Amino acid sequence: MARPPQTSPLKPRKQPSQPRAEKTVAALLEAAAQVLERDGLEGFNTNAVARRAGVSIGSLYQYFPGKDALILALMRREGERFYAEAAHALDMPTGAEGLRALIAAAVRQQLERPTLARLLDVEETRPALRAEKEGGVLERVLQQILERPDLPRQLDVALAARDLMAMVASLTDTAGEHGELDVPHLERRIHAAMFGYLDRMESPLP
Amino acid sequence: MARPPQTSPLKPRKQPSQPRAEKTVAALLEAAAQVLERDGLEGFNTNAVARRAGVSIGSLYQYFPGKDALILALMRREGERFYAEAAHALDMPTGAEGLRALIAAAVRQQLERPTLARLLDVEETRPALRAEKEGGVLERVLQQILERPDLPRQLDVALAARDLMAMVASLTDTAGEHGELDVPHLERRIHAAMFGYLDRMESPLP
Amino acid sequence: MARPPQTSPLKPRKQPSQPRAEKTVAALLEAAAQVLERDGLEGFNTNAVARRAGVSIGSLYQYFPGKDALILALMRREGERFYAEAAHALDMPTGAEGLRALIAAAVRQQLERPTLARLLDVEETRPALRAEKEGGVLERVLQQILERPDLPRQLDVALAARDLMAMVASLTDTAGEHGELDVPHLERRIHAAMFGYLDRMESPLP
Amino acid sequence: MARPPQTSPLKPRKQPSQPRAEKTVAALLEAAAQVLERDGLEGFNTNAVARRAGVSIGSLYQYFPGKDALILALMRREGERFYAEAAHALDMPTGAEGLRALIAAAVRQQLERPTLARLLDVEETRPALRAEKEGGVLERVLQQILERPDLPRQLDVALAARDLMAMVASLTDTAGEHGELDVPHLERRIHAAMFGYLDRMESPLP
DNA sequence: CATGAATGAGGTTTCATTCAT
């Protein structure tokens, strides 16, 4: 039976220090991603992940205290993949260019593995995971960009950031779902929505 | 023994003919909605639904061949609730007003039971359900409105409708998730995004 | 949810690699046999088998995807038990002696666990199982014996083998059902029927 | 739930005296036969029978106190159908002719609805039913025939009758299973087995 | 450390039977 967990159910169990361990963890994460993509949330289970990783179920539990920890780690992995590109947006000379760079990064990430990205987004709202997941990189970067002087001033920057993030995610998600491949066209539509939103929501100077 | 299922796992099993049965079905649907809201997708199971409906598990299976049929029926119920308001948008004199009416309806629906709406949106993308669910009312109404002459002409109306729908859904979803109650403000932001998108994506006259 | 079964409902799920597992599988098979004997087909269910095997229901499903797989495996087990004796019949110098040996083996097998043998015979005709079960050893051995020159020549050897098998099975079954213990007497009656049949059905030389 | 039955679970509940009731009972029995033929023992259930009979499940329970009573009644129906032909065998001038007539009747009955006959045979051995079912007509008729002077004298007539019955049943069953249609040929084989058996088991005069 | 066998709570689903209408 599922006894009460003896360790935090979400923190990774051990830092893989040896290279072999690191490879196992990586294999498990990639397997988790693939199972999620192939079988969806309802087909996602620890046995399937271990099997696909070519690792015993016991080993999975060596590195992850449970199913949710696996998902959380996957979220972090994808978050970090994204960070490399997203941070770069802050170096842009203008806010508009930064925003474009951010959109490009988000679109690229989302379209690369659309199903995975979508399902992780869904999981992200589960209370159990939401608590653990630290506030997204995107959110913080986006807020900074929105404060650049060349962009229309927003009354509530955090709110605007939330709205824009939701829009980027949903537009790329549906594009991904429908198999769109024309990235520039998708970016144009996202720009339209975002800059349209920012312009029309511009707050008069105080 | 594991017999192959004798009915489709999605089509309702029998339509209630007596009023007592109709009440049972209604109770089951409402219970399904409440379980979804309270416990999320992972807490959603047939036992919980039957219990909350105050009905035996056997009765549930008289009318629904399983979980997914329940969700599908719930989608249809909400879809019909929405239809009353949405169809009304076509009566508006201008496209802009129609669009506003549509947004208002969507926002009202989504904010009334935000969690339910959100989870049904999520489920809607599951391949198993997506196949069954007939194309949404919203989609058809929206396409008609977008063809009104006062709105910026779009090159691909179906694509625009899809994008707008995604945006409305995501903006109201996140608003709902964050407990926003200021409906007019939310509507303003949605208008900003949608009209901004339409303006900037306007296609030159042929 | 009712997912379509991911494995054939008849093929064993995994072959036990560790000796512990092998013991479990053996215990399950023997338990299946005993449940069948004690409670008949209508009392035969996976829970009862697992309980009697002293094994959790989960373990049963590790090795057998369901009831039918268990029955099929049991058939094979009994088939193999029989094979040791039956093959031996081919070593006999004459067809008559071979036939007698075969009958003796069949009778011994059937009377050892008469109920089990009978119920497996019944199950063997279920379409679902019949497809899987490879043509019996007995059938092939019997056909070879019937071609020996000292036995009356049959027009259709396969048909004759089928008839004889049916007769042996039914005579031993009823004997078993009625608690007969006098093996030699039973064998005499079977000989009478079989040699009587063969003599009277002898086909004239071509 | 299945409460302890308040009436004997096997005796018909009411004698259908009105013609409408008689029609309902007949429809239920024929439906039971068809369900058995189509879906086998594991697909046989009261709801399916009622549905196929075009009768409510409640009505089924008006006339039959339970599933087993239905099966028992079906056995009796088939038994009576058989009796008409079988009794006739006693009118034959010689035992041999009587035996032939009996075989012919048995073969005709079994081949007419082979699956039904087979499954009823199987059910007949269930302890619950066996207790209720009065000793077969065939058995008594056969014993009388075996005592005719022109047939080889048997030491234990009851035993011989049992053996012969088993043989007839199994030979016709397998023939039926394999779709044989050549009735005369099947009868020849059965004669061979039966007269062969009787000849060889003839007991010396006391 | 790795393995994979074992566990069993808890989910899904059926179906014999009852009973209110």
Next chain:
DNA sequence: GATGAATGAAACCTCATTCAT
């Protein structure tokens, strides 16, 4: 009588997790 909605025990089966080897 006839109907069919309702019931719930009991079957089926999965999968997160533990633990002996």
